[in-house]
Amino acid sequence: MSFLVAVVAAVVTVNPLRVWPGGPGRSRSRRVLCAAGAAVMVLAAVMVVSGLSALVLNALKISVPTARIGAGVALVMIGGRDMIFGPARPEPALAGLKAAMVPMAVPHLFGPGLGVLALSAGADLGVIRAGAAVGLALVVAVAVVAQPPPGRIGARVARAGQVLTGAAAIVVGAGLGADGVFDI
Amino acid sequence: MSGIRRRLVGAAGTWVAVLAVVGVAVHPERCPPVDAAAARRAAVAAVGWFGASIDDSGKFLYGYDADTGVELGGYNDPRHAGVLFSLYQAEAAGIDGAAAIADRGLAYVDRHTRRAGPGAVFGRGRQVPTGATALLVIALDERQRATGDASRDDDLRAYGRALLATVTAQGAVEATIDAEAGTGTGTRSPFATGQVAYALARLQQRFPGERYGAAAVRILSYLVAARDDTEDQFPMLSDHWASYGLVAMNRWKSPPVLDGATRDWIERQFGLFGVQVRYESQRRGGLTVFTRGRTAMASGVGTVGEGLANLARVAATDPVLDVDDVAVGHRLACVAGMLVERQTLSPDPFPRADPVAVTGAWFRLGVTRMDDQQHPLSALILLQHYLREP
Numbered sequence: 001m002s003f004l005v006a007v008v009a010a011v012v013t014v015n016p017l018r019v020w021p022g023g024p025g026r027s028r029s030r031r032v033l034c035a036a037g038a039a040v041m042v043l044a045a046v047m048v049v050s051g052l053s054a055l056v057l058n059a060l061k062i063s064v065p066t067a068r069i070g071a072g073v074a075l076v077m078i079g080g081r082d083m084i085f086g087p088a089r090p091e092p093a094l095a096g097l098k099a100a101m102v103p104m105a106v107p108h109l110f111g112p113g114l115g116v117l118a119l120s121a122g123a124d125l126g127v128i129r130a131g132a133a134v135g136l137a138l139v140v141a142v143a144v145v146a147q148p149p150p151g152r153i154g155a156r157v158a159r160a161g162q163v164l165t166g167a168a169a170i171v172v173g174a175g176l177g178a179d180g181v182f183d184i
Numbered sequence: 185m186s187g188i189r190r191r192l193v194g195a196a197g198t199w200v201a202v203l204a205v206v207g208v209a210v211h212p213e214r215c216p217p218v219d220a221a222a223a224r225r226a227a228v229a230a231v232g233w234f235g236a237s238i239d240d241s242g243k244f245l246y247g248y249d250a251d252t253g254v255e256l257g258g259y260n261d262p263r264h265a266g267v268l269f270s271l272y273q274a275e276a277a278g279i280d281g282a283a284a285i286a287d288r289g290l291a292y293v294d295r296h297t298r299r300a301g302p303g304a305v306f307g308r309g310r311q312v313p314t315g316a317t318a319l320l321v322i323a324l325d326e327r328q329r330a331t332g333d334a335s336r337d338d339d340l341r342a343y344g345r346a347l348l349a350t351v352t353a354q355g356a357v358e359a360t361i362d363a364e365a366g367t368g369t370g371t372r373s374p375f376a377t378g379q380v381a382y383a384l385a386r387l388q389q390r391f392p393g394e395r396y397g398a399a400a401v402r403i404l405s406y407l408v409a410a411r412d413d414t415e416d417q418f419p420m421l422s423d424h425w426a427s428y429g430l431v432a433m434n435r436w437k438s439p440p441v442l443d444g445a446t447r448d449w450i451e452r453q454f455g456l457f458g459v460q461v462r463y464e465s466q467r468r469g470g471l472t473v474f475t476r477g478r479t480a481m482a483s484g485v486g487t488v489g490e491g492l493a494n495l496a497r498v499a500a501t502d503p504v505l506d507v508d509d510v511a512v513g514h515r516l517a518c519v520a521g522m523l524v525e526r527q528t529l530s531p532d533p534f535p536r537a538d539p540v541a542v543t544g545a546w547f548r549l550g551v552t553r554m555d556d557q558q559h560p561l562s563a564l565i566l567l568q569h570y571l572r573e574p
Binding site: 060061062063064065066070073074076077091092093094102103106107112113114115116127157171177181182183184 | 186187188190191192194195198199201202203205209210211212213214215276427452454455456457459462510511512514515523
């Protein structure tokens with residue numbers, strides 16, 4: 001998995017357009033703070049998972065290419081979900097800035113797709129580059145969520161973008177899986 | 185249940201669902217520990233099986249059902265020649281007595297060798313599989329390497345002439361030879377191409393002044409660029425015989441320079457062998473029977489070991505090839521570990537079987553065929569060089 005592929009995989013896994021309507025409240029400052037706080041928490045979690053990837057994969061007796069297949073499968077599932085189901089919902093949420101934790105960090109940003117991707121990217125690229133790839137995706141997500149909640153037309157655009165991103169996740173996941181299959 | 189709790193339970197459900205599906209796709213890979221001595225002991229035991237299973241006519245026990253103790257019928261000439269090759273490999277690797285067993289098998293070869301067109305072919309019937317003659321060339325050349333006995337050089341040349349007649353201008357290989365005319369019959373087979381490439385590559389190394397090399401290179405080019413498409417091979421064939429051929433070509437006085445297409449092909453072959461090792465190592469019985477199937481025949485696992493070990497030798501001489509040496513090392517050791525662990529060294533599991541037909545063999549569902557010993561033996565001989573000493 002190259003760094004570029006990891007960035008693309010992280011973006012389509014996070015699917016910022018799916019997350020956009022799920023940002024808490026209408027206040028721009030609260031949305032920015034919650035999204036940024038969530039991104040920091042998620043990035044920390046991703047760095048931990050990536051850093052432990054060698055240890056975890058060794059313990060589970062899973063090779064790096066096989067882990068990539070797993071990431072591909074997870075992306076395909078997440079992509080399918082994003083194509084079928086609606087966008088993230090803002091409620092229920094913890095009060096105030098705690099909304100950064102629920103729902104922004106979990107479940108909006110840090111789901112199983114990102115978890116498995118972090119594991120695989122950590123093994124392929126190392127913790128720094130895996131973290132950087134996911135970090136770029138989180139920056140995109142924060143920038144999108146920082147926008148005011150979508151109106152009627154915006155919601156349709158977001159939904160279409162979510163579906164397209166989901167389709168991209170399936171394509172990227174299939175590619176990752178194939179890459180894992182045909183790697184040594 | 186509060187809304188927040190419901191939301192978190194839903195998120196947990198997503199995690200469980202995704203990880204469950206990922207768990208079906210991704211299984212632990214179990215690679216039994218192995219060292220060079222253990223691989224060598226397994227190879228010696230396999231040679232012992234051949235020694236115990238050859239009859240006075242020079243034929244080996246072809247197939248055996250250890251659950252019932254019944255010998256299965258049939259015989260296969262390419263596999264006979266392949267067994268001889270593995271035994272001469274064993275002798276060349278220092279397993280004394282292996283060549284003597286193979287030499288007994290030459291009696292069968294001599295009975296079924298015929299003049300055909302410009303050369304000679306080995307096999308029964310009007311149409312003989314090209315692979316039988318190709319593998320015999322490989323075996324006889326290995327015999328010379330192992331024993332220093334060049335008494336069959338004229339035979340080698342005669343077989344070589346017959347093989348040259350099977351190579352088309354494009355580099356494809358006729359899968360069968362009309363034994364009376366000495367010409368190809370217009371058929372193709374998955375492995376004849378690599379087998380003939382390897383045979384001709386060895387002949388070029390052995391008789392450099394003769395014209396085998398150009399045909400071998402032509403076949404290699406066809407293998408790389410056209411074989412899978414032209415012969416409708418899908419998915420791409422993992423070709424352990426071609427990997428032997430590459431090693432043999434590397435030994436020429438002037439080895440062919442690998443071009444980009446050939447390097448790409450080699451890297452894809454690495455991937456094909458690699459995924460087979462990983463997949464096979466995920467077969468651990470129990471529930472994995474439903475997700476991965478039962479363990480493969482030992483002949484198949486052996487060919488994977490042969491292919492990988494040969495490609496590793498090629499990669500060691502070509503710094504341009506983009507191959508992860510550490511991963512290759514893991515896969516090589518994994519194949520060896522699986523082969524050593526799966527070999528039957530005691531007749532106890534098969535109370536109705538003849539002990540000599542069991543000891544040193546590899547069984548799948550209680551059945552073995554002689555190439556279930558041939559390919560693991562060849563693989564273990566090649567793989568021991570990549571394993572740590574005890």
